[in-house]
Amino acid sequence: MFTGLSAFPLTPVKQDGIDEVAFIRLVERLVIAGVDSIGVLGSTGNYAYLSRAERARAAQLAVDHAGTVPVIIGISALRTRDILTLAEDAQAAGAHGVLLAPMSYQALSEDEVYGLYETVSAHLSVPLCVYDNPGTTHFTFTDDLHGRIAALPKVASIKIPGVPETPVAAKERVKRLKAVIPPHVTVGVSGDAMAATGLNAGCDAWYSVIGGLFPATALAITRAAQAGEGIQAQRLSDQLRPLWELFSKHGGSLRVVASAAELLRLVDAPCLPLPLKALEDEDRRMLATVLDELTPS
């Protein structure tokens, strides 16, 4: 489950809940495309903005509509108590695995983060993916801490925030991390712009934002890398450079993929929870142009 392409769909929202019809549509597109797993309620899935009931509902809908594709469900929250409740909800919905970030309000110490994973992993009956995303959690893992957490029961994968740009440095980075974690724990790259480089450098998985909206495109990159055709994987990724530039310009991928989903009429606008706003005006027109070029009719 924690290898290949793990596609992270948006959770489109309405004022009074999630947009169930649109969410099911997004999940079903991933199943048809043949992704290796579906990651719901990650950052792209807006987990941090949803109520417990909304998260339980999204988890259930994803499992119900994923067919035989394994579903990984995000259980992150600020408080350990709430994470344990969300873990129970996810498992009750039929999660095949869970994803946990050290979300913070007060900055967390290394000791507090280790204690968090120790407590949660001891309560789980499904495997866990450690979600390392300093851009949103404001917590930076050391490799030593990754090693200690990866040795805990149930820990099966680490979602890393990215890899260095050059192939040699990327390979060195993945090798260094793999040296301190047990061999059964996989490493998955995120930060879509770095995914081809990460897969070519030995990452076992790609935890993918664009995979949640453009699964065929993300699969082509993943399968090329898995077949050892690294140059082709990189070439396909380079074709998406206009998208990577928009991600970079708009402080990450979320607002761009949400706007893309709106422009492609896969979700109703607005699909993001306020105060978050999708791209407007000139930025939105630029995205529409990029989408036109990337998805020839």
Place this chain on the structure above:
Amino acid sequence: MFTGLSAFPLTPVKQDGIDEVAFIRLVERLVIAGVDSIGVLGSTGNYAYLSRAERARAAQLAVDHAGTVPVIIGISALRTRDILTLAEDAQAAGAHGVLLAPMSYQALSEDEVYGLYETVSAHLSVPLCVYDNPGTTHFTFTDDLHGRIAALPKVASIKIPGVPETPVAAKERVKRLKAVIPPHVTVGVSGDAMAATGLNAGCDAWYSVIGGLFPATALAITRAAQAGEGIQAQRLSDQLRPLWELFSKHGGSLRVVASAAELLRLVDAPCLPLPLKALEDEDRRMLATVLDELTPS
């Protein structure tokens, strides 16, 4: 209400709710000491870690036990929808004012933050204090944005994160901010170590963490500054230097004041919501020594 000493008590928690007896005790100490207002459910009040029901309960208990002291209630949350609900709860509990930080998971744009305050202020019937705390929200206000938000209806104060260290630079900072906001909007300093400097530099209020636990000490500093005895205010603040050093060492004030409340037996240990941990071992012993020196029997 948004002038003088605003004291921010802890919200001590238990696994299944807030520690009501201890919380009431903390609030009543502030009333007896004669603080100018009480700020509940700020960062020190652990708002980010509490459920809606726990926050409503803390708000009600604070108002019920504050006597004639005005109560300012924190309504911050990641999602605009939840903030509006929390504002209704706070007003129903009898809040005299509310406090709102641009809490973030996805980094917020200036436009999104303005939109947030515009929406929330339009729904309020009590005055609002803008809570500028980049250390926990990861959002940095520009003075231009402060000016635009301060011009919105209901906005009555800005809680700034601190002031520069030297008196001249601090005075310049406060003057610059006051120049862009309406005259009826007060400026309150936070970051306890900088409070005397901030008050001496013209801040109208001190939004105070130690005021929540050591109200007489914080009042002595505040009253000295208000009486124009700036040197005395600074001298009293300097006596607390060992405490400021512990704040700095432990990534902020929360874990230190929570540990102090535990050591003084004002709350049961542990009083912080996991994954947050109070000071342990040598750090805790060092705090106990500092407390002994600061509170002679």
